[in-house]
Amino acid sequence: MSDSARTQPPATRAPQPLAICRAELADESATSALAGALAPLLETGFVMFLSGELGSGKTSFARALLRALGHTGRVRSPTFTLVEPYNLSSFELYHFDFYRFTTDDEWRESGFDEFIGGPCVALIEWPERGAAGLPAPDLHLRLAYRDAGPQGRTAQGEAYSQRGLACLNAACAAGCCNSA
Ligand SMILES: Nc1ncnc2c1ncn2[C@@H]1O[C@H](COP(=O)(O)OP(=O)(O)OP(=O)(O)O)[C@@H](O)[C@H]1O
Ligand SMILES: [Mg+2]
Structure with missing residues (x-):
């Protein structure tokens, strides 16, 4: 082994998604349709990351997902x-x-790690702020502003597990995806 190999820390590689899909979300009803397509695929232990800049629609998506799961409050x-x-x-x-x-x-002191991947579903906005301690999600949804109009958003879904992949397939089957 060379000296440099001995002194270098082991290379850590970011996990690679199994598949990626993109969706145009022309308005909030399109965001709700995407949430409605994904909701039936959620199950205990599912982890979803929601990324995107301030106001890009992470909470709006979570709200639509909860509505689709039957939450009325x-x-x-x-x-x-x-x-x-x-x-x-x-x-x-x-x-x-x-x-x-x-x-x-x-993040470490919050104790939230017990809940993520535990016997519940976890939706996580701004996962980048806890990144060092977080496991790879099943699905990572990246929301972004679209140039045309104040309501336009885009979503990129990245699957990191078979059940994340099932979510992308369901979104495409529901007509939410523009490209895979
Ligand atoms: N296509 C769309 N999908 C979702 N929200 C939209 C869309 N178009 C406009 N909006 C509006 O954008 C805003 C998104 O706010 P929201 O709180 O969901 O953002 P956020 O990403 O959670 O922000 P933060 O990082 O501050 O938590 C809402 O006011 C919503 O009505
Ligand atoms: Mg939010």
């Missing part, structure tokens, strides 16, 4: 509380928002 943004729990008929769902984490220590 309020859906508050967890930006200030960090997590909002929902006791749904099939499973518990925890809606996290890590925007306010500024260091990896804050």
Whole structure:
């Protein structure tokens, strides 16, 4: 082994998605349609990351997903509380928002790791803020503004597991995807 190989830390590679799909979300009803296509595929242990800049529609998507899962009450943004729990008929769902984490220590001390991949569904806004401690999700949805009009958004879905892949297939079957 060369000296440099001995002193270098092992290379860590970001996991590669099994598949990627893109969707144009012309307005909020398109966001709701996407959420409605994915909702039946969620099950205990499912982890979904929601990325995108401020106001790109992460909470709106989560709200539509919860509506599709039968939740009729309020859906508050967890930006200030960090997590909002929902006791749904099939499973518990925890809606996290890590925007306010500024260091990896804050994430580690939060104790949230118990819930992620545990016996519940986890939706995580701003996963980048807890990235060092987070496992790969089943599905990573990346939302972005679209140039045309204030309502336009785009979504890119990345599957990292077979059940994430099933979500992408369901979204495409529902006519939500523009390209795979
Ligand atoms: N196609 C669309 N899909 C979703 N939301 C849309 C769309 N078009 C416009 N909007 C609006 O964009 C806003 C998205 O706000 P939302 O709170 O969901 O963003 P966010 O990504 O969660 O932001 P933050 O990073 O601050 O948590 C809402 O006011 C919503 O009505
Ligand atoms: Mg939000």
